[in-house]
Amino acid sequence: MDVRAVDIADLIPEDLPDGREVVAEGRALGETVEMGLSLYCEEKGVVSERGWREIARERSIPCTCMNIGLNTWSETREAMANIYEDALSRGIRPPDRFNLIAERRMGLPKDKRREAPQETGPCLWTEQDWWEMTHTVPIQPEAADNMIGGPGSLDNALDALRVGITTIGVVSQYTWRWPYWDDETSQLRNVLRAGGVLASKKDRGVVFDSYLEDGYPGVFHDYASYIGWAMLERYVVEDLMGAAYASSWGGLTQNPIVKSAVTLALEAVNPDRVPISFLQGDTIGNTRDFDANMAVLVNDLMYVKMTDMRYRLGCAPLAVPVTETERIPTWQEVAQVQSISRKCDDYVPMIDPYVDWEKIEAMRDRLVEGGRRFFRNALDAMEQMGVDTKDPGRVLLVMKRLGPETCEEMFGAGERDDDQIRGRKPVLGTDLVSQTMRKRKELLDGLAERGEAPGCRGRRILVASTDVHEFAKFLLTSTFDAVGGKVIDCGINKDPEDIVEVALETDAEAIVITTHNGVARSFGRKLMDELRAADMDVPVFMGGVLNEDIEGSDVPVDVRDDLGRLGIATPDSIDVLVGAVGAIGPH
Numbered sequence: 001m002d003v004r005a006v007d008i009a010d011l012i013p014e015d016l017p018d019g020r021e022v023v024a025e026g027r028a029l030g031e032t033v034e035m036g037l038s039l040y041c042e043e044k045g046v047v048s049e050r051g052w053r054e055i056a057r058e059r060s061i062p063c064t065c066m067n068i069g070l071n072t073w074s075e076t077r078e079a080m081a082n083i084y085e086d087a088l089s090r091g092i093r094p095p096d097r098f099n100l101i102a103e104r105r106m107g108l109p110k111d112k113r114r115e116a117p118q119e120t121g122p123c124l125w126t127e128q129d130w131w132e133m134t135h136t137v138p139i140q141p142e143a144a145d146n147m148i149g150g151p152g153s154l155d156n157a158l159d160a161l162r163v164g165i166t167t168i169g170v171v172s173q174y175t176w177r178w179p180y181w182d183d184e185t186s187q188l189r190n191v192l193r194a195g196g197v198l199a200s201k202k203d204r205g206v207v208f209d210s211y212l213e214d215g216y217p218g219v220f221h222d223y224a225s226y227i228g229w230a231m232l233e234r235y236v237v238e239d240l241m242g243a244a245y246a247s248s249w250g251g252l253t254q255n256p257i258v259k260s261a262v263t264l265a266l267e268a269v270n271p272d273r274v275p276i277s278f279l280q281g282d283t284i285g286n287t288r289d290f291d292a293n294m295a296v297l298v299n300d301l302m303y304v305k306m307t308d309m310r311y312r313l314g315c316a317p318l319a320v321p322v323t324e325t326e327r328i329p330t331w332q333e334v335a336q337v338q339s340i341s342r343k344c345d346d347y348v349p350m351i352d353p354y355v356d357w358e359k360i361e362a363m364r365d366r367l368v369e370g371g372r373r374f375f376r377n378a379l380d381a382m383e384q385m386g387v388d389t390k391d392p393g394r395v396l397l398v399m400k401r402l403g404p405e406t407c408e409e410m411f412g413a414g415e416r417d418d419d420q421i422r423g424r425k426p427v428l429g430t431d432l433v434s435q436t437m438r439k440r441k442e443l444l445d446g447l448a449e450r451g452e453a454p455g456c457r458g459r460r461i462l463v464a465s466t467d468v469h470e471f472a473k474f475l476l477t478s479t480f481d482a483v484g485g486k487v488i489d490c491g492i493n494k495d496p497e498d499i500v501e502v503a504l505e506t507d508a509e510a511i512v513i514t515t516h517n518g519v520a521r522s523f524g525r526k527l528m529d530e531l532r533a534a535d536m537d538v539p540v541f542m543g544g545v546l547n548e549d550i551e552g553s554d555v556p557v558d559v560r561d562d563l564g565r566l567g568i569a570t571p572d573s574i575d576v577l578v579g580a581v582g583a584i585g586p587h
């Protein structure tokens, strides 16, 4: 795409304030905040998590991380205490840190949280809840998912600092849309203010963390674009806002060698050596065979740990429970993989000397070169478009509104190649995209062989995702395309009302929903209510992760039967879905 074809007026709304001023407001507010001290920092004799990581990397002390987020905060708090005790009883060091996998409602301003739809994960409702985050056991929390990025960013940044949380994220989530929230300007204003608050505490070791895959890198085709994107985030956070920036990453990469190279490339573009907060374990090599997932876990951990120790990164590898394909893990499942993680530390010095690090470094160098090109291309293009690239708000908004496809097409480092989806040959193709493309080929080959689904030809099929997960949506749209359906791609992060509106406008003959966030039943119910209210009788299909939190269970439960009772079909696979859509009677 040509830069001149992009109209800057479409990207920047007239009412967008000067980002520098908004950051300054946040900074002034931050100066007034008194920071707390967590049990963990107290135990380690430091004032921030960053402080301890810098010591740990000098002394080669391995740190570990876990994700945790059960149905409610009280269940999560109990789980934390159990995990801590479990480690002591096994005679191992408890985890160093946890990311709170909070529910999406935490991304909204405080006064909007109660009325928004409940998904899976806990919310922190009171000051006491926040205080308990840092004072239940000496495990340092990161205020992670849904804390900064949404319209509730400022509230969360302040609450987190007050209780002694010093690593707060998630930068990349500023690209997300929250349910029923469409005021992008106020969302961005909140992110900038929160950034200013964190900037005011940079000298106290406070870090503004990103988890790259939560944002556009999660759907990039080229790892070099990951590096370029991290450079852009760092430019905005460090150079324009004045806060410290860390890029965590890793969940969507299966190949351990590639993971080491990308990690080293991220370190190479980290001039202040802010320790990478956590390296997420592989989540895409996992299958429904939980025993087999042990192999995924150990291979991933070994390379991440070797990279961390050899290059003194001071990061915290995050062991992913083997049940993760299915649902949010229980505390026992988290404790189990923490124990495996600590055991892996013993093997690092045995294996490390025999790994061909030169090859990994060569891969790193190619990625760094490509990442720098992406970064330069992006800033040059913005300047050509007339964007004030010294304004953090404008840079963030333009990147967001361009979207991942356009960003990669326009700024990507790879050579032009029309046969590639993004029009470029990746410097190093990303694992999840390759995996999805393989699945797509299998699906299409299977359908072609069976010559199935003539009934789909010409049908108007609406496909939408209720949340940020979009790989399944890609599979669904490309499959229906391939069998001759008229696909209406309704997009991601959709509310039921959005879907019904588009279904009405397009006179859709089938509605296909992919959903993952543990909201299947309430979303389905609302969707059916809205369809009835619009007097629309159209078959609805749902798939993905069909579960929901219910009272009395600390993890989400399967709700397929409930969906069936609501009149929503839940085919087992896309194959079966295609047959079912093909069999719909005449419109």
Ligand code: B12
Binding pocket: 101, 102, 103, 104, 120, 121, 145, 146, 176, 213, 214, 215, 218, 219, 251, 252, 283, 284, 286, 323, 324, 325, 326, 327, 328, 329, 436, 439, 467, 468, 469, 470, 471, 472, 473, 475, 512, 513, 514, 515, 516, 517, 518, 519, 541, 542, 543, 544, 545, 547, 556, 570, 571, 572, 573, 574, 577
């Ligand atoms: C990739 C991923 C992400 C990426 C998404 C990147 C992107 N832009 O798409 C990122 C990192 C951003 C992410 C974020 C989150 N994620 Co996530 N994510 C995953 C992961 C690892 C893989 C999902 C995926 O894309 N797979 C590849 C695709 C092709 O396969 P699939 O989605 O499984 O779909 C297959 C089938 O399910 C089926 N299918 C899917 N849809 C449909 C629809 C129909 C009609 C049919 C018939 C079939 C069908 O066909 C597909 C092909 O076989 C899963 C865990 C896992 N290993 O599966 C967690 C997982 C889905 N995520 C989860 C969660 C909770 C989240 C968050 C809410 C966390 C948080 N609190 O912030 C956020 C989402 C926030 C938001 N704003 O929406 C949970 C859901 C838990 C639950 N419901 O019990 C999971 C299971 C991980 C876990 N165990 O905790 N995630």
